[in-house]
Structures are given as C-alpha cells and as structure tokens.
Amino acid sequence: xxSDVLPESVNKLIEEFAKxxxxxxxxxxxxxxxxxxSEDSISLGEAALTLKDGIVNCQSCQNFSTETxxxxxxxxxxxxxxxxxxxxxxxxxxxxxxxxYKGKYHVLHGVISPVDGIGPxxxxxxxxxxxxxxxxxxxxxxxxxxxxxxxTTALYIxxxxxxxxxxxxxxxHGLPMGxxxxxxxxxxxxxxxxxxxxx
Amino acid sequence: xxSDVLPESVNKLIEEFAKxxxxxxxxxxxxxxxxxxSEDSISLGEAALTLKDGIVNCQSCQNFSTETxxxxxxxxxxxxxxxxxxxxxxxxxxxxxxxxYKGKYHVLHGVISPVDGIGPxxxxxxxxxxxxxxxxxxxxxxxxxxxxxxxTTALYIxxxxxxxxxxxxxxxHGLPMGxxxxxxxxxxxxxxxxxxxxx
Numbered sequence: 001x002x003s004d005v006l007p008e009s010v011n012k013l014i015e016e017f018a019k020x021x022x023x024x025x026x027x028x029x030x031x032x033x034x035x036x037x038s039e040d041s042i043s044l045g046e047a048a049l050t051l052k053d054g055i056v057n058c059q060s061c062q063n064f065s066t067e068t069x070x071x072x073x074x075x076x077x078x079x080x081x082x083x084x085x086x087x088x089x090x091x092x093x094x095x096x097x098x099x100x101y102k103g104k105y106h107v108l109h110g111v112i113s114p115v116d117g118i119g120p121x122x123x124x125x126x127x128x129x130x131x132x133x134x135x136x137x138x139x140x141x142x143x144x145x146x147x148x149x150x151x152t153t154a155l156y157i158x159x160x161x162x163x164x165x166x167x168x169x170x171x172x173h174g175l176p177m178g179x180x181x182x183x184x185x186x187x188x189x190x191x192x193x194x195x196x197x198x199x
Numbered sequence: 200x201x202s203d204v205l206p207e208s209v210n211k212l213i214e215e216f217a218k219x220x221x222x223x224x225x226x227x228x229x230x231x232x233x234x235x236x237s238e239d240s241i242s243l244g245e246a247a248l249t250l251k252d253g254i255v256n257c258q259s260c261q262n263f264s265t266e267t268x269x270x271x272x273x274x275x276x277x278x279x280x281x282x283x284x285x286x287x288x289x290x291x292x293x294x295x296x297x298x299x300y301k302g303k304y305h306v307l308h309g310v311i312s313p314v315d316g317i318g319p320x321x322x323x324x325x326x327x328x329x330x331x332x333x334x335x336x337x338x339x340x341x342x343x344x345x346x347x348x349x350x351t352t353a354l355y356i357x358x359x360x361x362x363x364x365x366x367x368x369x370x371x372h373g374l375p376m377g378x379x380x381x382x383x384x385x386x387x388x389x390x391x392x393x394x395x396x397x398x
Contacts, residue, residue, distance in 0.1 A: 005295045007254055007265045013246040019239050020230050031219050033289045035250060036263060040218050045247030047212040051231070051240045055206055064235060066206045090232045096204045 010036070060131065062107040062124045064089050072105060079103045081138040085128065085157065087111050087145060095143070103141075106131065111149040112156055120156055129160060139167040146173060209235070259330065261306040261323045263288050271304060278302045280337040284327065284356065286310045286344060294342070302340075305330065310348040311355055319355055328359060338366045345372055 006014075010032055017028035035041040057063070058070035065071070072078060072092075082103025086092055087110060095101050108123045132140075142157055144150035158168055174192040175184055184192070205213075209231055216227035234240040256262070257269035264270070271277060271291075281302025285291055286309060294300050307322045331339070341356055343349035353369060360367055373391040374383055383391070 005271065005292060007263060009246070009250050009252055009254065009265075010263065013243075013250050016239065016243040016246045019237075019243075021233050022226065022229070027221065029289060029292060030221070032250070033287065034220050035247070036254070036288075038218075040215065041247050041250045044212075044215040044218075045244045045250070047208070047215045048234070048240050048244030048247060051208050051212050051234060051244070053208055055208065055235070064206060064209065066208075072204065088232065089235075090228060093204060093228060 057107075057109075061105045062109060062127060063092055063105060077102070080135055082141070083132070083137040083139070084141040084143050086143050087150065087153065091143065103137075103139075108144070108153065111144060111153040113149045123153070125157060125160070128157070132161075132164070132166070136164070137166060139169060141169050141171065143171050146171075256306075256308075260304045261308060261326060262291055262304060276301070279334055281340070282331070282336040282338070283340040283342050285342050286349065286352065290342065302336075302338075307343070307352065310343060310352040312348045322352070324356060324359070327356070331360075331363070331365070335363070336365060338368060340368050340370065342370050345370075 013032045013035070014025070014028045017023050017031050018025050023031070035044065054066050055064050056066070056068070058065040058073055059068050060073040061070060063070050063072070067074075079102055082101075083106060084095065084101060084103055085106045085108060086095070087108050089107055092105050092107065095105075106124065106128045108125065108128070110118055110123050112118060112120055112123065140161065142154040144154045154170060161168055172195065173188070174195055175181065175188065181189070212231045212234070213224070213227045216222050216230050217224050222230070234243065253265050254263050255265070255267070257264040257272055258267050259272040260269060262269050262271070266273075278301055281300075282305060283294065283300065283302055284305045284307060285294070286307050288306055291304050291306065294304075305323065305327050307324065307327070309317055309322050311317060311319055311322065339360065341353040343353045357367055371394065372387070373394055374380065374387065380388070
C-alpha cells in the first residue's frame with residue numbers, strides 16, 4: 001500500500017478489511033473503493049459497531065444469543081431427546097438451513113488442537129457433560145468437521161460418554177450431492193465405497 | 200438466512216457485508232462469525248463510519264483527497280508534462296505500485312457505457328479538457344481498461360484531442376509477465392503477435 005497516495009481514512013479501512021479471513025490486500029482495496037462510491041459505509045460501520053451489543057452465550061447450548069437461554073433451546077417444538085454437538089455457531093446455521101433437524105444443539109466453540117494449545121478444558125465439553133447429566137438425551141450426534149482435529153474432539157467426547165447408555169452417532173460421509181465421481185478425492189470416494197447403501 | 204437462529208445484530212452485519220462486491224452470503228456469514236470471536240469489530244466499525252470524513256475530489260485530478268489539491272498534484276517532483284487518464288482512483292493505486300510513473304493523473308470516475316446510461320457528460324472529461332487547456336502536457340496516456348467501455352472512452356477522448364498537438368498514447372497490450380503462452384486468450388496472444396518487439 002502506497003500510503004502516500006491514499007487518504008488515511010481509506011488506508012485505515014483497507015487495513016481493517018485485510019485482517020478478515022479470505023480477504024487479501026487487493027480485495028480490501030476494492031471493497032473500500034466500492035464503499036467510497038456507495039452509500040453503504042455508514043450502515044456497515046454502525047452494524048459492525050453494534051455487532052456484539054447484548055450478545056451472550058446461551059447458558060444451555062453456548063450458542064451466541066441475545067437471551068440467557070437462546071430461541072432454539074426455548075423452543076418447545078424441538079426435541080430434548082436429540083442433541084447435536086458442533087464446533088462453532090456457524091455449523092448450527094448450516095444445519096438449520098437443511099430444515100431437517102428438530103433436536104437441540106451444543107456448541108463446543110472450538111476443537112481439540114494441541115498445535116494451537118487448545119485442549120479439552122478450553123472447549124465447552126464440561127458444560128456439555130453437566131448438561132447431559134441433568135437432561136439425558138436418547139441420542140447425541142457428534143457433528144464436528146471430518147478432519148483430524150474434529151475427529152479427535154469427537155473421539156474424546158465419545159470416550160467420556162462410553163459408560164452412559166446414550167446412543168452416539170456421527171454424520172454420514174460419502175459423495176457430495178451433485179458432485180462428480182471423477183473429481184471426488186480418494187478419501188471421500190473410499191468412504192463412499194465403505195459405506196455403500198442398498199438401493 | 201434463518202433469521203430466527205441468529206441475533207438481529209449478526210443478521211444485520213451479514214446483510215451489510217453481502218452488499219459488497221465479490222462477497223456472497225456464505226462469505227458474509229463467515230466474516231461476521233470471525234468478527235464475533237475477534238476484537239476487530241469495533242475498529243472496523245469506526246473505520247467504516249469515518250471512511251468518508253473530509254474526503255473530497257481533488258480539484259485538479261479528481262482523485263479522492265483530503266485536501267483541495269491532492270498530494271500527487273502538489274508534488275513538485277512529478278512532471279506536469281505527462282498526464283495519465285484513468286477510469287477510477289484504484290487504477291492510480293495500481294500504477295503507483297509499479298513505482299515507474301512520475302507524471303500526474305486525471306480520474307474520469309467511470310467509463311462511457313450506454314447500457315448503464317453513462318455518457319461523456321457523467322464523467323470527468325470536461326474537467327480534463329479544461330485542465331489541459333490551462334496547462335498543456337506533452338503527452339497524455341489514456342490508461343482505461345482494455346475492454347469495450349474502456350476503449351470507447353479512450354477513443355472519445357482521443358477524438359476530442361485530435362486538433363491539439365499533444366501526443367496521445369495507450370498502455371501496451373501483450374502477454375502478462377509470468378504468464379503461460381498456452382493459457383493466454385486469443386485476443387491477448389493476437390495483440391502480442393501484432394505488437395512484437397525487436398529483441
């Protein structure tokens with residue numbers, strides 16, 4: 001960035017945008033110059049300033065919420081017998097979009113990752129276990145990501161639950177819908193073969 | 200977006216991000232959830248709110264500036280005999296990064312695009328012509344983008360200048376540096392052949 005060429009306020013916002021994941025310095029520049037020409041910079045600024053206003057973690061599921069107990073946990077139409085454990089709030093958004101899940105959630109707020117110094121104590125695992133103790137669900141879906149950290153975290157929780165009679169499940173692995181067989185990676189195709197289903 | 204699931208302030212910022220070019224709803228979600236976990240949402244908000252504070256168009260080159268006459272136009276080390284005409288301020292940033300240009304600029308703030316209802320009068324062409332009348336440069340580089348609208352705009356300005364004795368040039372077209380010949384599109388390769396240079 002040639003800071004001499006651009007006004008300071010422009011450089012400052014480029015800097016802020018470039019801190020965000022997946023936004024490099026060139027994209028940051030493009031976004032700021034777009035905002036300079038549009039009417040949206042004020043509403044964006046206000047939305048960012050008030051983003052965290054009144055947001056707390058739900059005392060039951062630990063998801064972001066504006067109430068002590070979030071709307072999903074409060075919803076009487078959602079089953080208490082099914083509990084889906086996810087690593088981050090964004091995963092709840094993704095699952096809710098399917099419209100197929102009618103149970104409750106629990107957000108771990110991370111995954112076990114020794115490289116990053118994150119152990120089980122840094123995650124919402126204790127709150128999960130004490131929640132289960134109070135209200136035992138029939139089934140727990142461990143919906144962490146299908147990668148090393150996600151599976152390590154799932155295995156850790158599985159071990160903590162092995163003395164209970166709760167059914168523990170995980171999401172199915174296989175070919176993504178609409179995907180091309182020839183473009184699937186070996187791991188995915190291998191899982192799809194292993195878990196093949198009767199037509 | 201399942202607005203029932205997310206706090207309103209979160210939905211609002213997702214909406215604001217999704218207005219920006221090249222940011223879709225999924226990316227907007229990811230950015231907002233990143234900000235929820237980071238400390239950067241306030242500084243981003245303040246930077247966006249103050250983005251346009253004190254920013255005006257330079258009375259000489261029309262680039263964004265915090266002063267009536269911008270730093271480049273004021274710089275006595277930059278030649279007045281060379282004038283580079285660009286369509287938007289971001290193009291100045293790109294050219295300045297090369298470190299090779301020591302002349303002045305003029306920003307058109309757009310290109311002629313009948314489809315979008317933008318004619319020559321909507322652009323900073325009059326200010327360019329009256330600027331040239333006052334201080335005649337030796338050379339004008341028409342550095343609009345090498346596409347239909349950019350070349351139409353350049354041709355329009357060229358015609359306005361044909362009675363003057365100013366040398367009018369354009370940027371060289373050819374293979375991009377580090378590019379692969381086999382991946383170059385036909386137009387680019389054609390131009391590179393036409394404009395081949397002696398080794």
